[in-house]
Amino acid sequence: MKLDKSKKILIVGLGLLGGSYAQSLTRQGYYVTAITRKQSTIDYAVEHDLITKGSAFVDPELIKEANLIVFALYPHVFVEWIKQNGHLIQPKTVITDVTGVKECIVYDIQAMLPDGVEFIAAHPMAGKETAGVEYADEKIFRNANYIVVPTEKNSLDTVELCGDLGETLGFREISVLSPKKHDQMIAFLSQLTHCIAVSLMCACDAPDLERYTGDSFRDLTRIANINDEMWSELFLSNRETLLSEMDNYRESFEKLYNTIKNGDREEMREMMRLSTARRKKFDKKA
């Protein structure tokens, strides 16, 4: 299957990410529909030209006509949805997702699907500290990374289709990782950073801090504004891997702590130089 404009795309779950997928694809001329919980979300999405039509119940017609279904749901909701409605998905349909953890869902979902339906997992590394379709904004994909997460059950064609979707949405870099490798990467790059921001924010209750702050604290704690329902699920779904990354980080923090405690300036500067060299690779390309 090729991602061309004859393909009908169904988005399940019109939140910030689902809504942004819909916006980008509709604007580019794709036929996009949606299934989501609230009728008001569907109304909003139709009114704002994010989708052609949609349904607040699991409409078998929308599922049947779709060639590609994108699930933008919380992990456990996604699994539950497939358990209940997976049989409605037609052979030759490809399904993908945006879920932030993979090992704990990908194999289960692939095992549950009807014959001829292929699930290719993906993780768009884009978001905002706001939830809901009204914040949908295709610009969040620009310059961002997109990870395709295949298993042995996936065909090369579908891996390519999934990468095409990422490119069509405007992502800058498309990578391929196994579920295990993905979850390790994400534990370090995303989950640990959220743990750090939350811990820092909870560490000090002095009033008026915002009057004295500089941008370093502001930038570091941007993600301390966090959706507790979603992130607690993501943390627990990737518990062992996350704990292991937290351990590595604690060790590194401890090492720096000791250089300060012992006045070991040379060792401290060595860490800072390593940090500076590594960080340079993360500068965004223009």
Added chain:
Amino acid sequence: MKLDKSKKILIVGLGLLGGSYAQSLTRQGYYVTAITRKQSTIDYAVEHDLITKGSAFVDPELIKEANLIVFALYPHVFVEWIKQNGHLIQPKTVITDVTGVKECIVYDIQAMLPDGVEFIAAHPMAGKETAGVEYADEKIFRNANYIVVPTEKNSLDTVELCGDLGETLGFREISVLSPKKHDQMIAFLSQLTHCIAVSLMCACDAPDLERYTGDSFRDLTRIANINDEMWSELFLSNRETLLSEMDNYRESFEKLYNTIKNGDREEMREMMRLSTARRKKFDKKA
């Protein structure tokens, strides 16, 4: 003394901050001169209209004519400079600074100055991950915080003058803190955040991380690109206070770690909600 355009302002140390002070004040019509180590820096600053004139040696004439002197030097360089050249400063001159630590320098410098010369400490909470006068940019002050740090030796007039300077430079919020309180605040808001970013960056040597990252990691580690000479000095100049803030943070991180380890989702969400509520106060006003 009032900060009006009859006042002659001398900047000692034309780096990123000194250069940005010079740029802002010169553009607003103040007479600004500079003393800095390299003649090439002076040449650049004159050519780019940051200063009217300057000197690469300690020119007694520039010091004599100045009504206000701003020191933008590393802490130990500042102390050393006053030790060697403080006697050249004329009575009724006010001096201020941009130094990131206060307790360990403010009292010493006030004690060293000639009679009639008043030092009012200040900390502009603005910067960039780039050093040098060629990055001078007055825009870094917009929307930023500025802290005046008086001791008992300072007059109310001078505290006001120093606040005027902050306002003139375009800072959004001017606050007043004691040296001790300032150093605590800065240990938490600025030094600890740099410790975190450096530790995180040193914690993982997996290759290609930048291909998989999202903006949360990028924003959190922006300051991991760090001037090791300056920051190691700042950390060690505020050692006990910084270690104590690092302890508080470690405790908070440990608490979150245990909620994940024990699968205590309710406690985890409680921390996330506290974090979210506290973070909201840091949103920049438009």
